[in-house]
Amino acid sequence: MPRNAALGDLERVVMDTLWTHGPQLTVRDVMDRMEGTKELAYTTIMTVLDRLAKKGLAQRTRDGRAWRYTAASTREALAATALRSTLENVQADRRLAMMHFLDDASPAELDDLRAALAEVERRHT
Template sequence: MRLRTNSLGDLERVVMDTLWSHGPDLSVRDVMEHMHGSGKKELAYTTVMTVLDRLAKKSIAQRTRDGRAWRYTAAASREELAATALRSTLDNVQADRRLAMMHFLDDASPGEIDDLRAALVEVERRHG
């Protein structure tokens, strides 16, 4: 299954944070209770259900039938979703990808550059 990389709206992000933090296998009511318990604005059941349905259609969440209800699980970790979004963005660059990466890295902090170096070392180690 391939994740769609449409950016998440604010409400989608809150719902995904709930799936990541309290999942897997949450009902709409479970998601609502966890969101309300974390101090988030209380939303209508149908609103949360619609957001979860949208996330499932985008393949960002997976759902399984449980009687008449659905149970939801994040289809990927936060990190996997971020990586997919980055890859999609780079794939859609019509100009020079290297130049696009350079512009991105121009704003990187020294810590982010260190993280990038460490990640490159790990990738090179994995790929020989």
């Protein structure tokens, strides 16, 4: 999993397409299934997919003259990597950073966090 999992707007739309409609999509497949974007050039999507592959966020395999792309991980794994990377880059108190984050959490989000912590504790015992 890449250490820097930050995505630009178009990269996010392309990754959403890979997650929703993949695996093994060609550039044309991605273009045909992308949502919420205006007409983009084939070469633009090809460049974005190539960049995602170089970042380790997508995997590609040769299929004749074309490449087929698959997301290298799930949405959830990518989000976890981004959170971990952010926390690792905090030079100050990580606990204080987490407290600031959690101060804005809704009751439902806090319930989800409690359930996730309980599951992790069960796995580690």
